[in-house]
Amino acid sequence: MNMKSLREVCVVGTGMIPFGKYPDTTLAEIGWPAVKEAIAESGLSPKRIDAVFCGTALGGMLAGQRVMKTLGISGMSIINIENACSSSSSALSLAWLSVASGQHDVVVVIGVEKLTKFGGGVLPLEKEDWEVNQGMVMPALYAMRARRYMHEYGLTERQLAEVSVKAHDHGALNPNAQIRKRVTLDEVMNARPVTDPFTLWHCCPTGDGAAALVLTSGDVARRNDTKPVRIVASEVTSGLYTDGYRDMTWAELTARGAKHAFEMAGIGPEDVDVAEVHDAFTIAELMYYEAFGFCAKGEGYGLLSSGATSLGGKTPVNPSGGLLSRGHPIGATGVAQAVEVSRQLQSRAGAHQVEGALVGLTHATGGGIAGLDHGACSIHMFSR
Amino acid sequence: MNMKSLREVCVVGTGMIPFGKYPDTTLAEIGWPAVKEAIAESGLSPKRIDAVFCGTALGGMLAGQRVMKTLGISGMSIINIENACSSSSSALSLAWLSVASGQHDVVVVIGVEKLTKFGGGVLPLEKEDWEVNQGMVMPALYAMRARRYMHEYGLTERQLAEVSVKAHDHGALNPNAQIRKRVTLDEVMNARPVTDPFTLWHCCPTGDGAAALVLTSGDVARRNDTKPVRIVASEVTSGLYTDGYRDMTWAELTARGAKHAFEMAGIGPEDVDVAEVHDAFTIAELMYYEAFGFCAKGEGYGLLSSGATSLGGKTPVNPSGGLLSRGHPIGATGVAQAVEVSRQLQSRAGAHQVEGALVGLTHATGGGIAGLDHGACSIHMFSR
Numbered sequence: 001m002n003m004k005s006l007r008e009v010c011v012v013g014t015g016m017i018p019f020g021k022y023p024d025t026t027l028a029e030i031g032w033p034a035v036k037e038a039i040a041e042s043g044l045s046p047k048r049i050d051a052v053f054c055g056t057a058l059g060g061m062l063a064g065q066r067v068m069k070t071l072g073i074s075g076m077s078i079i080n081i082e083n084a085c086s087s088s089s090s091a092l093s094l095a096w097l098s099v100a101s102g103q104h105d106v107v108v109v110i111g112v113e114k115l116t117k118f119g120g121g122v123l124p125l126e127k128e129d130w131e132v133n134q135g136m137v138m139p140a141l142y143a144m145r146a147r148r149y150m151h152e153y154g155l156t157e158r159q160l161a162e163v164s165v166k167a168h169d170h171g172a173l174n175p176n177a178q179i180r181k182r183v184t185l186d187e188v189m190n191a192r193p194v195t196d197p198f199t200l201w202h203c204c205p206t207g208d209g210a211a212a213l214v215l216t217s218g219d220v221a222r223r224n225d226t227k228p229v230r231i232v233a234s235e236v237t238s239g240l241y242t243d244g245y246r247d248m249t250w251a252e253l254t255a256r257g258a259k260h261a262f263e264m265a266g267i268g269p270e271d272v273d274v275a276e277v278h279d280a281f282t283i284a285e286l287m288y289y290e291a292f293g294f295c296a297k298g299e300g301y302g303l304l305s306s307g308a309t310s311l312g313g314k315t316p317v318n319p320s321g322g323l324l325s326r327g328h329p330i331g332a333t334g335v336a337q338a339v340e341v342s343r344q345l346q347s348r349a350g351a352h353q354v355e356g357a358l359v360g361l362t363h364a365t366g367g368g369i370a371g372l373d374h375g376a377c378s379i380h381m382f383s384r
Numbered sequence: 385m386n387m388k389s390l391r392e393v394c395v396v397g398t399g400m401i402p403f404g405k406y407p408d409t410t411l412a413e414i415g416w417p418a419v420k421e422a423i424a425e426s427g428l429s430p431k432r433i434d435a436v437f438c439g440t441a442l443g444g445m446l447a448g449q450r451v452m453k454t455l456g457i458s459g460m461s462i463i464n465i466e467n468a469c470s471s472s473s474s475a476l477s478l479a480w481l482s483v484a485s486g487q488h489d490v491v492v493v494i495g496v497e498k499l500t501k502f503g504g505g506v507l508p509l510e511k512e513d514w515e516v517n518q519g520m521v522m523p524a525l526y527a528m529r530a531r532r533y534m535h536e537y538g539l540t541e542r543q544l545a546e547v548s549v550k551a552h553d554h555g556a557l558n559p560n561a562q563i564r565k566r567v568t569l570d571e572v573m574n575a576r577p578v579t580d581p582f583t584l585w586h587c588c589p590t591g592d593g594a595a596a597l598v599l600t601s602g603d604v605a606r607r608n609d610t611k612p613v614r615i616v617a618s619e620v621t622s623g624l625y626t627d628g629y630r631d632m633t634w635a636e637l638t639a640r641g642a643k644h645a646f647e648m649a650g651i652g653p654e655d656v657d658v659a660e661v662h663d664a665f666t667i668a669e670l671m672y673y674e675a676f677g678f679c680a681k682g683e684g685y686g687l688l689s690s691g692a693t694s695l696g697g698k699t700p701v702n703p704s705g706g707l708l709s710r711g712h713p714i715g716a717t718g719v720a721q722a723v724e725v726s727r728q729l730q731s732r733a734g735a736h737q738v739e740g741a742l743v744g745l746t747h748a749t750g751g752g753i754a755g756l757d758h759g760a761c762s763i764h765m766f767s768r
Contacts, residue, residue, distance in 0.1 A: 005389055005485070005486055006485065006486070006487075026512045027512060028512065051620075052622075057445055058445070060510050060512075061441055061442070061466060061468045061510060061751065061759075062466075062467070062468050062510070062751045062759040062760065063466075065622055065623070065751060065759040065760065066510070066512070066513070068622070069625045072625070074622050074623060074624055074625045075621065075622060075623070075624045075640075076621065076622060077620040077621055077622065078467075078620075078622040078759070078760065079465060079467055079474045079477075079478065079620060079760075080465065080466040080467055081463060081464065081465060081466070082445060082446075082447075082464040082465070082466055083446070083462075083463055083464055084445045084446050090463045093463075094463065094478055097481060097482065097485060097487055098481065100485070101389070101390065101481060101484070101485035101486075101487075102389055102390070102485075103390075103481055103485075126444050126445060126446070126450070128410045128411060128412065128444075128450070129450070236435075236461040236462075236463060237459065237460065237461055238436075238449055238452070238458050238459060238460060238461065238462040239449070239458060239459070240458055240459045241453045241456070241458045256459075367445065367446045367449060375445075375446040375449040375462075376446065376449065376462065376463075
């Protein structure tokens with residue numbers, strides 16, 4: 001990519017609703033308050049919106065149009081993006097390009113999902129995929145990877161449970177989190193089993209949610225009164241589908257995406273002040289510490305237990321509570337992460353503020369259909 | 385948009401499968417042959433593919449990843465686009481931008497849909513939308529518009545039926561058409577009624593299909609042996625949602641998009657040699673003649689009956705057979721139109737070739753949820 005010809009892109013508005021279960025609310029009704037908040041924060045007239053990119057995995061046809069119609073804002077380009085758990089982070093990447101390239105000046109990005117429409121916790125995965133047909137649903141996939149990791153690196157169930165304790169410590173401080181309560185190590189250990197070695201508190205909840213951003217060019221942002229947050233890297237990549245052996249303990253897709261994103265941003269893992277990573281299950285967070293280079297391979301638990309990734313540590317990870325506590329309405333997650341990191345870099349994250357954070361990253365990865373590795377991964381880096 | 389900083393983008397490869405009903409074939413199996421054909425035509429190594437944009441409206445999660453995994457080509461950016469009937473034309477627009485901006489050099493665009501998975505002809509529209517709940521499904525919406533048009537302009541049912549005759553005359557010549565047979569005016573008039581004034585032959589069929597393109601920058605295209613087709617306009621827009629009266633006989637969304645696209649291409653309707661427009665129902669084709677300025681408002685039938693829009697006429701419209709005859713597997717349509725127009729401009733459309741065509745356009749518009757107007761419209765213009 002020839003970055004020289006691309007413009008600076010900034011986040012100038014953020015919005016989200018508290019994630020949770022809204023079974024009696026339509027997708028459009030879940031989505032519009034987040035968009036309204038983001039537009040209001042931006043201080044820009046809705047008339048200036050050139051385009052809308054809406055990420056949703058299971059929201060049905062024309063989700064973005066339905067949200068914007070409810071707000072009474074229409075007539076611009078509206079495009080909906082699906083990339084499983086990376087749906088709205090992929091939407092963010094396309095929105096970034098549309099501003100960076102000069103195509104648009106003011107763009108809204110939406111992440112919205114309503115999982116309660118499917119009833120209980122079971123998501124409608126693709127029956128065409130033989131892995132899914134054979135039981136390779138997400139909790140099973142991550143459990144396999146956890147068991148292998150425990151075998152390779154001597155991680156215990158009790159140590160793994162500490163990831164959940166940290167996530168809920170953070171989420172308890174976040175008014176937008178779906179699960180706003182602390183859990184103890186014993187509570188995690190003794191909760192009902194899901195897929196060995198995971199109990200319920202090792203797994204992110206399902207639920208509903210919406211989040212939104214307003215992006216503008218640097219020029220427009222600087223004419224504004226807000227504290228713009230620059231997007232310094234935007235990366236989308238897909239898994240390498242291969243037969244045969246692969247290292248289940250190594251998040252190859254994320255590591256590859258992280259390498260590209262760090263190169264694009266011109267920074268390294270040591271420069272990151274705050275990170276929101278895709279902790280759909282406890283083991284994932286440890287593997288992503290390693291994939292981002294926050295620690296060496298196999299040393300994820302050491303980093304966690306040092307306190308470095310907790311609020312107050314060197315590189316707080318998932319100060320929002322992450323997927324485990326803030327929640328994971330699939331298509332909404334990527335933009336919710338970007339809302340969190342933007343607010344962190346603007347020093348307005350409230351009780352879960354990371355003091356002095358100037359550089360942050362978000363990471364959403366999803367799709368189990370490839371068996372061991374994932375279908376899509378999107379990483380963004382931000383700077384004040 | 386500041387077009388000066390954008391690069392020239394060319395179609396260098398096209399592929400599609402014959403549209404039809406493939407109930408025993410998975411989405412991935414429908415999709416991959418089209419992609420393989422497009423890559424083979426391009427003469428480029430699959431290793432050079434930087435990104436994939438896959439349009440599908442109802443294909444489920446990670447459709448593009450499933451198609452590319454089946455082909456064994458992965459590890460690049462893959463993003464799925466949903467925009468109802470404009471899904472893959474919106475994907476084309478994003479792919480165009482990614483090349484035009486310099487982000488990517490070689491990009492694959494896919495349109496793929498498998499409607500037979502829903503059984504009979506009924507599509508799963510959004511139950512959240514009150515218009516849908518009140519019966520405002522597509523055949524009803526277009527029938528209302530047809531009746532109003534007939535009232536305003538004195539169009540008869542028999543005249544309207546001529547649109548279907550022309551579509552099937554063209555489609556009978558296209559080996560990729562779903563309905564490869566001529567129909568007579570009496571057959572159209574006497575077919576079973578669907579929504580008055582439409583009989584079955586006034587309505588596009590449902591079915592399955594896939595189509596694909598390879599796009600590159602002009603530089604890459606010129607180093608290649610193929611006959612590149614330049615994309616000279618790429619437009620996506622959304623409907624204006626308003627209460628109260630509006631002119632049902634005027635395709636406002638399409639007219640607005642067409643105006644932008646003509647401005648971007650620097651041409652006018654008189655310059656168009658071939659057009660693929662969104663004739664989901666017979667009346668639509670006449671309204672789109674008018675929206676594109678091929679004739680004045682209310683004069684669509686006059687243009688049709690003059691022969692100008694038939695093969696051999698001044699501006700053949702839907703030489704492929706259009707949605708009525710080639711078929712309309714929702715998300716696949718936009719890219720199928722682009723495949724058709726690209727091949728027309730390369731003088732290799734076979735029995736339905738438009739002689740000497742140098743400039744063409746495609747038009748896909750969709751989503752009935754806004755009641756009278758549509759959710760998304762995407763227009764592309766091409767030139768040799």
